[in-house]
Amino acid sequence: MAASMNQTLAAGAPASRNIVGSLAGIATIIVIGIIGYYLFPNNLALLTRIIAIALLVLSIDLVTGYCGVATLGHAALFGAGAYAAGIASAHYGASDPLLMTLIGALAGAVAGLISGLIILRAHGLPQLVLSIAVIHLFHEAANKASSWTGGSDGLSGIAPTALLGLFEFDLWGRTAYIYGLALLLIVFVLLQLLVRSPFGMLARGVREDPLRISAMGASVQSVLLRMYVISGVVAGIGGALTAISTQVVGLDSLSFTLSAESLVMLVLGGTGSLYGALVGTVAFMWFEDVVSAANPFHWLTMVGALLIAVVLFAPRGLYGTAAALVQRVKGGRA
Amino acid sequence: MSPLFEVQNLNKSFGGLAVTNNVSLSLAAGDRLALIGPNGAGKTTFVNLVTGNLLPSSGTVRLAGQEVTRRNAMERVRLGLVRSFQVTRLFYEMTPEEHVALAVLQREGKSGRMVGRYQAMPQVMDEVRDILHLLGLLELSHLKVREIAYGQQRLLEIALALALRPKVLLLDEPAAGVPQSETARIEQALDKLPPELAVLMIEHDMDLVFRFAKRVIVLAAGTVIFDGSPQDVTQDARVREAYLGSYANVGSAA
C-alpha cells in the first residue's frame, strides 16, 4: 500500500512540475517580450533580429544539444528559409507573411534533409568538416544564382503584405516584432512537447550512446535525419522572419560566420535545453550590441573574453550553470 | 523443424588473428546455455558477430528460420535477438524508468511519437513498473543512472533486454563487475527469465554457470573445444588445458 502510494506520488510529481515549469517559461518569454517592446521602442529591429537568431539557435540545439551532432554549417537551414521566403515575395508575389513563413519553413526542412544526408555520413571531426563544406556550398550556390538571389548585392524587392490583412509591417518594426514573438512562442511550446515526447527521449538516447539505441532496435540514422528536418523547419521560420522583417536577404544569412556565431550562442547559454538556447542568444546579442556601441574597436575582444570566462567558469553555459545551482540549493533544502 | 537460433561455421579474423574459428551452435526455445572460455577467447566477438555489430568473414546466422547474416543489428533486434553488454552501456543522464519505457515504446513501434509522454500511457507505465519491480529497481526508478550503483546498472541492462521481449537473449557476463555480495540479485533475475526464452550466457563465475546452465560450450582461441553438460566440463582434458595453458589463475580470478 505504502509502496504504491509512493509510486503514484513519484510518477505524479514530475509531471505536474513539468507543466508548471513550462507555463512559467512561456510566461517569462511573454513578459520579457513586453518589457523589450516598451524599453527599446526604437530598437525593435534589433529585438526582432534576436528572435530570428534565437530560432536558429534553438534549431542547432535540437541536433547538437539533444542529439550530439557537431555542426558549423547550420546557417544553411536558416538561409534557405530566408531566401525561399524572400524569393517567393520578390519574384512570385507570394507576399502574404504567413505564406512566406510557411515557404521558409518548408525550404528549411528541405535544406535540413539535404545537410542531414551529407553531414550524418560521418562522425566527430569529419562530421564537423562536412558541415563546414555544406555551408560553403550553400553560400556559393546562392552567390552564383544571382538572378534569383541578387548575389552579393542581396535580394531586395521583398514586400510582405499586411499580417492577416490587418497589420501593416510598419517603419518602426512593431508588427514584425510582435509577429516574431508570436512565432517564437508557438515554436517554443511545440519544441517543449517534442523534447519530452518519446521521440525526444530517443534523441537523448542517441546523444548518449548510439550503439545502445541500435541494440534496442531503433535506427540512429533515422532519428537524426528526422531531427534534422524538424530543425530545418525551426531555422527556416527564423530565416523567413528575417526576410519579412528586414525585407532584404543577404549572403550573410548563409554564412559560416553566422553558423559559428550561433553555435557559440548555444554554448554560451547551455546546450541540451531550450531555455539555454534562448538565454545564450539574448546574452550574446545584447552584449555584442552594448559593447560594440561602447567600444567599436575592441568589442570582439570583449566578446572573446566573455566566452572564455563562460567556458572556463560555467562550462554548462549561463542557463545550464544557473539551473544546476538552483537544483543544488533545492537539493540541500530537501 | 529448424532450431530457433542457429549459427553455422562462423569465422572472423582481426588482421590475420582468427578470433572466431568455424563456430557453430544452435539454441531452441527454453535453452539455458553457458558460453565460457579464458579471457580473449572470442566470446564477446561471437556475440558481436551474431547480433550484427560485426560482420563475419564467413558463416551464417539464422533466426526463427530466417537467414539474418547480412541484416543490420536493429533488424535482428526486431526479429527477437537481443543482447546485453559486458561493459554496461546505458544513458547516464536518464532514469531507469526512462530506459525501460524507451525499450517498451520501441518494441511497440511508438518510440517515434513526437507528442505525448510515456507517463501518460497507462499500458506502457504498467509494463515499465512490472519490469523494474521484477529486477528490484522500482525504488530507483527516478534517479539518474549515473547516481545508481554498478550492480544495479547491471540489473538495468537485463531489464532493458527483457523489455524488448526477445526470443533469444545473449547475456555477456551479466555479473561482471558486480560485488560478490550483490551477485545473488543477478542470479534471482536470471531465475525469473521467461521459461520459453532461449538464453546464452557468457560467464566466468563457474558457480553461477553450474546453477544456471543445462549445457556448456567452451571457446578457446576462437574454437569450440567442448560442448556438453556442466557435469562433464570440469573433467574434460582439453578444457583444463585451455584454462591452464592460457590463464592458470582463471579459477581463482573468476
Ligand SMILES: Nc1ncnc2c1ncn2[C@@H]1O[C@H](COP(=O)(O)OP(=O)(O)OP(=O)(O)O)[C@@H](O)[C@H]1O
Ligand atoms: N575490434 C577488434 N579489433 C582487433 N582485435 C579485436 C577486436 N575485438 C576483439 N579483438 C581481439 O579478439 C580477441 C577476442 O576478444 P573478445 O573480446 O571476443 O574476448 P572474450 O572472450 O570476450 O574475452 P573476455 O573474457 O576478456 O571478455 C582478443 O584477443 C581481442 O584482443
Ligand SMILES: [Mg+2]
Ligand atoms: Mg568478453
